[in-house]
Amino acid sequence: xxxxxxxxxxxxxxxxxxxxxxxxxxxxxxxxxxxxxxxxxxxxxxxxxxxxxxxxxxxxxxxxxxxxxxxxxxxxxxxxxxxxxxxxxxxxxxxxxxxxxxxxxxxxxxxxxxxxxxxxxxxxxxxxxxxxxxxxxxxxxxxxxxxxxxxxxxxxxxxxxxxxxxxxxxxxxxxxxxxxxxxxxxxxxxxxxxxxxxxxxxxxxxxxxxxxxxxxxxxxxxxxxxxxxxxxxxxxxxxxxxxxxxxxxxxxxxxxxxxxxxxxxxxxxxxxxxxxxxxxxxxxxxxxxxxxxxxxxxxxxxxxxxxxxxxxxxxxxxxxxxxxxxxxxxxxxxxxxxxxxxxxxxxxxxxxxxxxxxxx
Ligand SMILES: *Cc1c(COP(=O)(O)O)cnc(C)c1O
Numbered sequence: 001x002x003x004x005x006x007x008x009x010x011x012x013x014x015x016x017x018x019x020x021x022x023x024x025x026x027x028x029x030x031x032x033x034x035x036x037x038x039x040x041x042x043x044x045x046x047x048x049x050x051x052x053x054x055x056x057x058x059x060x061x062x063x064x065x066x067x068x069x070x071x072x073x074x075x076x077x078x079x080x081x082x083x084x085x086x087x088x089x090x091x092x093x094x095x096x097x098x099x100x101x102x103x104x105x106x107x108x109x110x111x112x113x114x115x116x117x118x119x120x121x122x123x124x125x126x127x128x129x130x131x132x133x134x135x136x137x138x139x140x141x142x143x144x145x146x147x148x149x150x151x152x153x154x155x156x157x158x159x160x161x162x163x164x165x166x167x168x169x170x171x172x173x174x175x176x177x178x179x180x181x182x183x184x185x186x187x188x189x190x191x192x193x194x195x196x197x198x199x200x201x202x203x204x205x206x207x208x209x210x211x212x213x214x215x216x217x218x219x220x221x222x223x224x225x226x227x228x229x230x231x232x233x234x235x236x237x238x239x240x241x242x243x244x245x246x247x248x249x250x251x252x253x254x255x256x257x258x259x260x261x262x263x264x265x266x267x268x269x270x271x272x273x274x275x276x277x278x279x280x281x282x283x284x285x286x287x288x289x290x291x292x293x294x295x296x297x298x299x300x301x302x303x304x305x306x307x308x309x310x311x312x313x314x315x316x317x318x319x320x321x322x323x324x325x326x327x328x329x330x331x332x333x334x335x336x337x338x339x340x341x342x343x344x345x346x347x348x349x350x351x352x353x354x355x356x357x358x359x360x
Contacts, residue, residue, distance in 0.1 A: 023316060023320065026338075027340050027344060028322055030159070030297070033344060037265045040265075047258060051254065057248060057249055059246055064256045068228060071260050077233035079228055080231065080239045081226065083248065085212045086112055088228060092184070092229070092239065093117055098121050102124075103125065103150065104149040106127040106154065107127070107129065110160075134163055134165060137172025137173060140169075141172060144176040148183070152184070152186065153186050153188060155187075156199070159190065160323065163293070164195045167202075170185070170209075174208070184209075185208060187199040187212070191299075194296055194297050196296060204232070205234075210231040213227060218266065219259055221259060273298050276342055280337070283349050301325070302335050307326070311326075315355065319351070320347060
C-alpha cells in the first residue's frame with residue numbers, strides 16, 4: 001500500500017453518521033420546520049450585495065459580535081463566533097484539550113463532544129447520568145476530583161434526552177472544577193432557547209464557564225453554519241488564536257447580524273415549537289407501551305416497550321423519519337422525535353397508532 005495511514009489514534013474512529021432518507025415527514029435532525037422570514041433573506045442578500053467581496057471578511061466579526069452581545073446583554077469581549085457550534089467546540093478543544101488532557105462527558109449525550117475531543121487527541125472520560133437522565137452533581141464532583149479533566153461537557157437541554165439541568169447542577173460542577181481544577185465547564189445550549197433557564201446568567205470574567213449556542217436550531221438557519229460561545233474574555237482571546245484566520249465568511253457574518261433584527265419572528269417560532277412539543281409529548285404518552293422523557297428542547301425522546309429499531313423501520317415505511325437511538329447503550333428501545341409542524345406531528349401520531357395497532 002503506497003498511501004500513508006492516518007494518526008494511529010484516528011484509525012479506530014468512525015465518522016459522524018446521521019442517515020438521511022427521502023421521506024414525506026423528516027423529524028430526525030432537530031431542525032426547525034419553519035423557514036426564516038422572507039424579509040430576513042431580503043435584508044441579508046441586500047447587505048451582501050453591498051459588501052466588498054474581493055476583500056477578506058472582518059477577522060474579528062466585530063459587527064456580528066457586537067449585535068449578539070447586545071442581544072444577550074453581555075460585553076462584546078465575551079463573544080466568539082464560528083461555523084456552527086461544532087466549530088466552537090472544536091476550537092475550545094484545540095485550545096484546552098489535546099494530548100495528555102481529559103474531557104468528561106455524561107452519557108447518553110451528544111456524540112460529537114466525545115468525537116471532537118478524540119479528534120483533538122483529548123482522552124474522553126465517560127460519566128453516567130441517573131435513571132432520569134440528569135447529571136448528579138455529587139457523582140460528577142467525585143469524577144472531577146479523581147480525573148481532574150481539562151474540559152467538562154454538560155449538554156443542557158441534553159441531546160438526545162431533552163433533559164434540562166437545574167442551575168444547582170451547573171453551580172455544583174463549577175464548584176468541583178474550581179476546587180480540583182484548573183478546568184473548563186462547557187455548557188452546550190444548542191437548544192437553550194427552548195428551555196426555561198440558561199447558564200448564560202452564570203458567565204462571569206473569573207468563572208471557568210463557557211456557554212455555546214447555535215443558529216441552527218432556534219434561528220431556523222441550519223444551512224448557514226453559525227454558532228457562538230459566551231465566555232470570559234481571557235478564554236475568547238485563546239479561541240481567537242486557535243481559529244483559522246478569516247474562518248467566518250462575510251455572508252455568514254452578515255446573516256448572523258441581520259437575523260437578530262427579526263427577534264420577534266424568531267421568538268414566535270420558539271413559542272410555537274414549545275407548545276407543539278407539549279401537545280406532542282401529551283399525545284405520545286397516551287399511547288400504549290410508550291414512555292416519554294420530559295423535554296426542554298425541540299424534540300422528545302420516546303421509549304418503546306419492544307423492538308425500537310423495528311418501530312423506526314415501520315415508521316420509515318409509512319413515510320416518517322425519526323432518529324433511531326434504540327441500539328445506543330443506555331437508550332434501548334428509544335427513538336428521538338423532532339418537533340415539527342402540527343401537521344407533521346399528526347402524521348407521525350397517525351403512523352405510530354397504526355403500527356401499534358398492527359402489532360397487537
Ligand atoms: C445540533 C447540535 C449542535 C450543533 O450544531 P451546529 O449546527 O454545529 O451549530 C451542537 N450541540 C448539540 C447538542 C446539538 O444537538
